[in-house]
Amino acid sequence: MTNYIGKSVKRVEDKRFITGQGNYTDDIKIPNMVHAYIVRSPYAHAHVKNIDTAEALKVPGVVSILTGADIPEAIAGVPCGWQVDFKNGDTMKEPPHPLLVRGTVRHVGDGVAVVMAETKAIAKDAADLIDVDYDVLDAVADPKKAAEPGAPQVHPDCPGNLCFDWELGNPKEEVAAALASAHHVTELDFVNQRVVPNAMETRGVVAQYDTAYDKYTIWTSTQNPHLIRLLMCAFVLGIPEHKVRVVGPDVGGGFGSKIFHYAEEALLVWASKHIGRPIKWTCDRSEAFMTDAHGRDHNSNAKMGFDKDGKIVALQATTFANLGAYLSTFAPAVPTYLHGTLMQGLYTTPKVNVDVKAMFTHTNAVDAYRGAGRPEATYLLERLLDLAALEMDMDPAELRLKNFIPAFDGVEQPGYQTQVALQYDSGNYEPVLKRALEMVGYENFRKDQAAALSTNKILGIGFSTYIEACGIAPSAVVGALGARAGLFESAQVRVQPTGKVSVYTGSHSHGQGHETTFAQIVADKMGIALEDVEIIHGDSDSVAFGMGTYGSRSLAVGGSAIVKSIEKVLDKGAKVAAHLLEASVDDLDYAEGKWTVKGTDKSVSFGDVSLTAYVPHNYPEGLEPGLDFSSFYDPANFTYPFGAHIAIVEIDKETGATKLLRFIAVDDVGNVINPMIVDGQIHGGLAQGIGQAMHEGALYDDTGQLINGSYMDYCMPRADDFPSFEIDRTVTPCPHNPLGVKGAGEAGCIGSTPAVVNAVVDALWKAGYKVKDIPMPMTPERVWTAMQG
Amino acid sequence: MKVNGKHEFKISREKLWSYLMDPEVLAKITPGVSKLEVTGEDQFKTISDIKIGPVKGSFKGKLNVVEKTEPESFVINMEQHSKIGNAHVKVDMKIDETENGNAALIFDGNAKLSGMIARTGQRVLSGVANVITKEVFEALEKHIEENEATTATESKVVEKNEKVESTPLHSKEKRQEKIVEDKLVERDNTIVETNSVKEKVIETVTMPEKEKVTSTNAATTANESGLLNSIANFFKSIFGSK
Amino acid sequence: MKNKISVNVNGKQYEGEVEGRELLVNFLREHLSLTGTHIGCDTSSCGACTIHLNGHAVKSCTVLAVQADGAEVTTVEGLATNGELHPIQEGFKEEHGLQCGFCTPGMMMTAVDLLKSNANPTEHEIRDALEGNFCRCTGYHNIVKSIQYAAKKMNGATA
Missing domain, CATH: 3.10.20.30 (Beta-grasp domain)
Incomplete structure (x- = not known):
């Protein structure tokens, strides 16, 4: 029966990409279209005294130049989609985020004016002639410094630059008491540095206003077209939602950065009517560095207490989270509900407290980036565990095995209730670590490591056993946590008269392969050929309101919605089939694309039933024609993938140059529909996680300048930075969704980062350098410096 | 970005002071200026017509000399604006008297960069600045030499303590270069000793790191090295002119 | 002008x-x-x-x-001739060498050039050749495999 699920079906979407026929936003051309270029602030903090556009307007080919003053007061700024309250119950600070600045710039890259011209080159030429008179002010870029008395203020009504403070878990006093009586406490101050998402396609927008229909169309490089439409129409521009069509065409990667509603989207939609011409804006790479929402940027202190047997007795985590100058769509959720709630890890820790201060700084906004909060939590926990093992002279793998939550399937055994709000759905943690140890050849490695001590190239091994919460998310739960939207997903299964099937999903694919994976589910569940299924996504005019793709949610939530619609189609189809076969519905079996009367060879095919539903000449009385069903699936819980990652590194003692020799990942993402695609998701996640550990990091200087805002300065991981990855998986099905799937998009990125840092610390420690931490990215200079004591 | 160092001239403090207070000389030794137009007492409008890569441009700026204590010290404040970025520079200039009665100019400056030059290649620019600073003082020496026919001009760089700012991140090619560099330079101090090393850093970054995928040399200037050349040229305009 | x-x-x-x-x-x-x-x-x-x-x-x-x-x-x-995919295109599809597809055209063009000068590259040589091409989706793992697939196929075809 199962022909597709569980098989590495080659991707349906590949054909257009490998032949150069992908249709990304910058590929779209509309007659009479103008090109926009945005003048951006070179300063992190300044008053804009005057903007002189006179010379620029004289450039032939310039159509219009608009500044913040040209935008009507009624057009509000970009809204935030998540509200987190202060500990005392006050609402978080939510300063305005105008489409173009009005008076004050608050980060390098803040939009000051937009030039629209016949070509992009003309627009850029004209932009160079715009004279902006700035009164430069002091700026602050570091979240901890932003909290100091006397720090430059980002917004006048956000005292101390505090957006909110937040706490979760057991009372602090209880955690402090448990730490005080612990046999050993491992403490670490560290920075989880800011990284730039760097989707290979930069953001882009094409906006068109059609006077005939009084309707706007916007093509935008986004992960969730419907949410963009909702936020833009209802909260920014005040345009009726049915008068705007948002299309997310082929999107060249997102990694979180294309979830959010950006100012440029609303700006172009508004301007397209204002100037009466379609407009295209394509972000330059250096512009993307300044304006795509960044990731991470936590400054933390963490303490983990152990009893004499190595059991964890308590964890205290204290974090300053940098939100940047403005609140991006999901920003407040990242350091809180996607971070604090994961501080239990895979462990039975009885006392956990997480304290977070979310700070405004004169930097670009920080929001969800692959993993979003969970990598930061995992980094904190897993760095502490490996360090504790070194300090207590215990084996890091043994230490973890001692502390794992015992296996539970979420069906026979209940889910596991953590100290930090979540209830894990199902888990079986020992096997992933044991399989990883087997793959790495642990005992042999330790021998090699000892032998290498006498050479110039020392070896280290690092562990990370992670859990994450994805399949985002049960609407009622996230609503209680401050989400201003639901997080269900929609799916419509439209059977055509000939039995071919069009599926409309509210999920959005930007590399994940939905057109293949979702088609596998549909083809299998309906018993039809894969070629007879088409997956349609990304167009708000054809797809029912959906919530898009992020938080490893497409299959667990979007896939489940499709399954619900398939069930409805097959239920109705059975009624038609029963009529045609003159049998009772209860007497029918459905398999291989046909309904058969049990115990007979009488059957009717899916195609015949479909045709009958649309040509209902001989049809059950009282049944509506047609075979077309929509569903909205709201999950009962998050899903909780987990895994064990092991890194092996080699360090040149003379230079500090670190080479990643091997990377082993054993992940459990629940049931797997397409192993090839899941493996690909893991590979990509690993590269981003390892990239953060070894290469990447956005640097702001103390005047708020981003000093590595180009590919010549920001170190992107390249092919020769990695070995081939060694991956495997175990399968612990999700007990609460119909597919038993958990989610694989972020797992690789969540688990891998601490494993690499732990490996470097292990190498140094074993070679006699008792170094607790190497700040990421672990450049040769930093590793070398650490060895100098 | 910091620039600091010391340069000894074989003339008296007072004489050096008078040279430095001459707008023409000031123009010669001050970062980013080819002409000074007096707009007030110790206030100047700076003019520099510079060709930057494929773009010719006029750079606007102003320069003030403040906190003058003759013949010991003064401070230069300067602003430069251009298409590819801006620089706000403050340089503390101190003139010490050496044991043999010569003047030693000690400079300690901080340049706040913004715009494209801030986020592209900034960390290699301190190396560029160092080289250019040397050129600036050589030019000043030459000028003094021409004017003080009778005065010996064997001044030399007696100390250069410009610290290479910590560069925790390196793009790939810079990382690799760093390793080479680290081998060249004594590991236990962070002072870059030789110009050749610095120039090597600059050169390495200017060249496309790999020839695997590249175009003709001429074409390369259209983008990558063109950008870096632009920055290097701009920097010359900031830190000295010939 | x-x-x-x-x-x-x-x-x-x-x-x-x-x-x-x-x-x-x-x-x-x-x-x-x-x-x-x-x-x-x-x-x-x-x-x-x-x-x-x-x-x-x-x-x-x-x-x-x-x-x-x-x-x-x-x-x-x-790259394709008469509607038939070039081996490198086939390799990227067979070995899942692309996800979002944005870097893919450039990757394939680089790979074809590599295979012209080195018909049988090692994994190290492939990774080295890809230094000037960024991919953010695949971690390069399957891109390497895709190029190996194409090398094998092209060698088989010419043998």
């Missing part, structure tokens, strides 16, 4: 008028609507715009359109 150029792209002769500063990638995308060649950066670092100029892989953002006057250009649109 406009300059007249004549370029053979994917076997077809094109005439065009371009500004002196216009980049080849712009000419391909804007004048010829060959949008398979992508722009991923502004520093000639990412390789998304890699094409073949007179048979060699170049980043088309570092070539001025006027420099391509009289040249032969192959873009991703010209």
Whole structure:
């Protein structure tokens, strides 16, 4: 029966990409279209005294130049989609985020004016002639410094630059008491540095206003077209939602950065009517560095207490989270509900407290980036565990095995209730670590490591056993946590008269392969050929309101919605089939694309039933024609993938140059529909996680300048930075969704980062350098410096 | 970005002071200026017509000399604006008297960069600045030499303590270069000793790191090295002119 | 000032008028609507715009359109012949060498150039050759496998 699920079906979407026929936003051309270029602030903090556009307007080919003053007061700024309250119950600070600045710039890259011209080159030429008179002010870029008395203020009504403070878990006093009586406490101050998402396609927008229909169309490089439409129409521009069509065409990667509603989207939609011409804006790479929402940027202190047997007795985590100058769509959720709630890890820790201060700084906004909060939590926990093992002279793998939550399937055994709000759905943690140890050849490695001590190239091994919460998310739960939207997903299964099937999903694919994976589910569940299924996504005019793709949610939530619609189609189809076969519905079996009367060879095919539903000449009385069903699936819980990652590194003692020799990942993402695609998701996640550990990091200087805002300065991981990855998986099905799937998009990125840092610390420690931490990215200079004591 | 160092001239403090207070000389030794137009007492409008890569441009700026204590010290404040970025520079200039009665100019400056030059290649620019600073003082020496026919001009760089700012991140090619560099330079101090090393850093970054995928040399200037050349040229305009 | 150029792209002769500063990638995308060649950066670092100029892989953002006057250009649109995929295209599909597809055209053009000069590259040689091409989705793992697939297939075909 199962022909597709569980098989590495080659991707349906590949054909257009490998032949150069992908249709990304910058590929779209509309007659009479103008090109926009945005003048951006070179300063992190300044008053804009005057903007002189006179010379620029004289450039032939310039159509219009608009500044913040040209935008009507009624057009509000970009809204935030998540509200987190202060500990005392006050609402978080939510300063305005105008489409173009009005008076004050608050980060390098803040939009000051937009030039629209016949070509992009003309627009850029004209932009160079715009004279902006700035009164430069002091700026602050570091979240901890932003909290100091006397720090430059980002917004006048956000005292101390505090957006909110937040706490979760057991009372602090209880955690402090448990730490005080612990046999050993491992403490670490560290920075989880800011990284730039760097989707290979930069953001882009094409906006068109059609006077005939009084309707706007916007093509935008986004992960969730419907949410963009909702936020833009209802909260920014005040345009009726049915008068705007948002299309997310082929999107060249997102990694979180294309979830959010950006100012440029609303700006172009508004301007397209204002100037009466379609407009295209394509972000330059250096512009993307300044304006795509960044990731991470936590400054933390963490303490983990152990009893004499190595059991964890308590964890205290204290974090300053940098939100940047403005609140991006999901920003407040990242350091809180996607971070604090994961501080239990895979462990039975009885006392956990997480304290977070979310700070405004004169930097670009920080929001969800692959993993979003969970990598930061995992980094904190897993760095502490490996360090504790070194300090207590215990084996890091043994230490973890001692502390794992015992296996539970979420069906026979209940889910596991953590100290930090979540209830894990199902888990079986020992096997992933044991399989990883087997793959790495642990005992042999330790021998090699000892032998290498006498050479110039020392070896280290690092562990990370992670859990994450994805399949985002049960609407009622996230609503209680401050989400201003639901997080269900929609799916419509439209059977055509000939039995071919069009599926409309509210999920959005930007590399994940939905057109293949979702088609596998549909083809299998309906018993039809894969070629007879088409997956349609990304167009708000054809797809029912959906919530898009992020938080490893497409299959667990979007896939489940499709399954619900398939069930409805097959239920109705059975009624038609029963009529045609003159049998009772209860007497029918459905398999291989046909309904058969049990115990007979009488059957009717899916195609015949479909045709009958649309040509209902001989049809059950009282049944509506047609075979077309929509569903909205709201999950009962998050899903909780987990895994064990092991890194092996080699360090040149003379230079500090670190080479990643091997990377082993054993992940459990629940049931797997397409192993090839899941493996690909893991590979990509690993590269981003390892990239953060070894290469990447956005640097702001103390005047708020981003000093590595180009590919010549920001170190992107390249092919020769990695070995081939060694991956495997175990399968612990999700007990609460119909597919038993958990989610694989972020797992690789969540688990891998601490494993690499732990490996470097292990190498140094074993070679006699008792170094607790190497700040990421672990450049040769930093590793070398650490060895100098 | 910091620039600091010391340069000894074989003339008296007072004489050096008078040279430095001459707008023409000031123009010669001050970062980013080819002409000074007096707009007030110790206030100047700076003019520099510079060709930057494929773009010719006029750079606007102003320069003030403040906190003058003759013949010991003064401070230069300067602003430069251009298409590819801006620089706000403050340089503390101190003139010490050496044991043999010569003047030693000690400079300690901080340049706040913004715009494209801030986020592209900034960390290699301190190396560029160092080289250019040397050129600036050589030019000043030459000028003094021409004017003080009778005065010996064997001044030399007696100390250069410009610290290479910590560069925790390196793009790939810079990382690799760093390793080479680290081998060249004594590991236990962070002072870059030789110009050749610095120039090597600059050169390495200017060249496309790999020839695997590249175009003709001429074409390369259209983008990558063109950008870096632009920055290097701009920097010359900031830190000295010939 | 406009300059007249004549370029053979994917076997077809094109005439065009371009500004002196216009980049080849712009000419391909804007004048010829060959949008398979992508722009991923502004520093000639990412390789998304890699094409073949007179048979060699170049980043088309570092070539001025006027420099391509009289040249032969192959873009991703010209890889397949008579509707049959080039082995490298097949390799990327078979080995899941692409996800979002944005870097893919450049990756394939670089790979084809590599396989011309080195029919049997080792994994190390492949990774080395890809240094000028960024991919953010695949971690390069399956790109390496895709190129190995193509090498094997091309060697089989010529053997």
